[in-house]
Amino acid sequence: SILVWITIFLISCVQFYFPRYWGEIHVRGSDLAYNFSMLTVALVLINSLVKLSGAQERKLLNRVIEQESVLQRAKELQFRVFDWLDAGLMVVDQQGIITTINQTALVWTSESHRSKIIGRSFVHFFPEFSPFWEDRGQISLRRNTVTSQKRNVIFGFKITQLPAQQGWLILFSDITDVQRLENQVKEMEKLASVGELAAGLAHEMKNPLAGIKASLQLLLSGDMDQEVSDRLARVIVRDIDRLDFLLKDFLIFARPREARPEPLDLGQEIEHVLMSFRLQHPMVRVQVDVGPEPYLFDRDHLHQILINLLGNALQALQGREKPVISIADMRDSGQRKVVVDDNGPGLDPTVRGRCFDPFVTTKALGSGLGLAIARRLAVQNGAFLELLDGPDGGVRAVLTQEQPSGRKGTETQDSP
Template identity: 30%
Template sequence: MPSTRDRQRDRLKGLLVFRAVLVTLFLGSAVALDVRTFASVSEPRNLTLLGLIVGTYALTIAHGLALRQRLKPQTLAWAQILGDLGVTTILALVSGGFDSLFLFFFHLTIINAAIVLGRAGGLVASGLTVLSLSYLALVSAGILPHPILSEPPALQAWRTIAYEVVVNSVGGIMIAVLAGHLAERLGEATEALQRRDIDLQELRALNEHILSSLSSGLLTVDGRGNVIFMNRAAEEITSWTSKHVLGRALSELFPNLADAALGPHFGKDPRLESTFTRPDGSQVHLGFSVSPLRNSESVEVGRIIIFQDLSDIRKLEEQMKRSERLAAVGQLSAAIAHEIRNPLASISGSVEMLHADEAIDDENRLLMDIVLREVDRLNGLITDFLAYCQPRPLRAERRDLRELLEELLHLYRSQAERDRIHLDVDLIPQSEPVEAMVDAEALRQILWNLLINAGDAVRSRAPEDRQVRVELNATTLGQQPAWVIAIEDSGAGVASDLRDRIFEPFFTTKDHGTGLGLATNFRLAESHGGRISVEAPLHLKGARFELVIPAATDSPPESNPRLPSPEAVEEAS
């Protein structure tokens, strides 16, 4: 809030402007109307008028410069008031005494003093006015000689002079009291308004800070359905900026939100969900609620829409459902696998005994070889599946993920060169530690399976289009720091309707394989407290698999999860 000095300085500036206008208006018009002023400049009266005009302008300029020098405003105010009283006294002396047109300048000076210096300043100015009027009375009565004119105006009667002195003095004192009172009230009102303005600014700033600090997106629309406010969280969730959104129709920017907020079914569902497509084409799952926006008179003037990005929550829900489904399938399949292995052993033993009989002809021996080969294949499949269903204890240790990944990529490069695959690697710089608590053998199995799948996906492409990209970046898992390893290829990608099934056991899009590779990867990632998912490609046009592993912390792990046995498992796309 401005201080008393600042207010005095502002009022002094106004007083300077007022004086300049007054001098120009009255003294300038008086000189202009009396053309003899310029014809006889040597006359004391005319010379005095012109000197007052020039002097007043000079003093105004001098006071303005003094204000810029940050001098004490109270000292400057008294200098201006005393100067104005002196100028007014001289004007009255040369323009007819108590008959002067400029006599009311005394009262204007008292008002100015009260405004700038308060009631005390107005009373002091009125007292000085009484002294000036007394001096003017002595000159008008001929008791004192006229200080300027050689031929003073006609003398006036003492009764008339006394009347003028008393009326103007009493009027000046009353004006000082009244103007001082009004100036004090004006100052109090100004301070109250300034305090209210400051309170309003602080309240507005607090309101803006609260809205900008909300983790939920907030939109407000007016009665016509146009967006009138958008907070920072809404910008981050939707990737729209307030500058781009404000004033535009909600139905144009957020059609799904508009149907719920402005449609005929408003208010029936307290909580709604919808998908939203960002400007870059990515989609987010939004949960939102709509409330009426009311003014101070409780009249509805629009809508308030509060929404959150539920994409991560939906992914977690899908992973939980998938984990439950895989657990049920695993338990059932493990029991079935045990039951199948016993008959397979009997079949294999019996056929081997028949195969040893020398009386068997070549055709039957060939058929027995086929049976034995298929029995071995089925037995290998059961072995792999039991390894998936029967986890082993996690041998976790603090390892540098960059180092593990570089070792694996060194092995994979020879295969990539053989298949004429361009390998693009983008890892975190060496200066940053990339540590996590992992089972190195299991992690190598996950990454190797993903690299083999990526290579299989691009092998059908032309050599110049065979690309595999490997990334290592920082991210978060829930609220905790984590690392994400992404493997992206330029193959055909994964159809959207297959993404929910791709991690299920025995599901594969290949012509060969068991369909256990990605299912095993999923269990391995879960055992590390992380996740694996298939995402929309960012750099290439194929599939993008992301493995998220929690970053290493100083606290020891709370449990000892179990991992599937990292034996060789056939990979599945």
């Protein structure tokens, strides 16, 4: 500013004292003083603005430096948090190139520094994840496990897409010991279940065996007329039949035949089961309303489930003036449900939470395995069986099965 001011001052002096260089017009001293004053004021203002602009620029620069420092500290903290995780963590782009990796994941590689990992494909270091990477869109919502033959461990992992298509987060950990403990717990539960079943079977067999023994002792004692002997013989036959029925149910429950699902006409299969049921129980009105779509299930298993459910409903309807059983077909959120309703008194509160436990029954002559068998057969066919309170009283049995993906858009059909 000072240099500009001096330059303009010299030019003004030359203009005043040597006017011939600037034309014929002679500049008056008052004009020169006025111009010079205005020039001085302008220079002062320009100088002030330059200083103010410089101060603002320095302030802005300091703020940028401060923000960069905060960002750098946040980034360092982020890496520290990542490194504190016991699980391995990687962030990869859409092509599977590693952009971030924590210390735990780095330990599983043969490299010693992140710089040798960043920018390379994660499949190169973790080939066991490759099949899941190809199908990442379908598995991103669930936790998966994979056995690494190279490292002799079992990894539990999850692949999740980051927001705004920024890439994918791969989180994994060594669950070998956890898996081993889970297997041990399952074996212990299996042994406990076998012991419980054996105890229940022994308890159920005790009464028929006691009846058979007492009847045989009386027959062997002699000195009784033919009518009493015949009655004791019938008791023995009845108890033997009960034991046979109990053992058959137990074998079905303990070792059910492997399911062989096939497309079935649900209405036709239900009518097949109801044919003998209607002949034996003509007073019970049975309503059927199911769709024509094929039902993928094992035929024998479906018959066994329906027989058990109808038997339970029949027992609940004893004493009803107008007993009614309805069987309907429903669809809801990609699921197909076979619903069996009765107008009986509803679930017995004493067994409400134990209906599917083995040997739990309210029947005088029941084995207590019917519902347990039905649920087990349902699970073998990829379905689930449950008992609920009916909408109008009574019991509602619901057999739920996921529909094939190609038919999820089928229009919902509600029960009457």
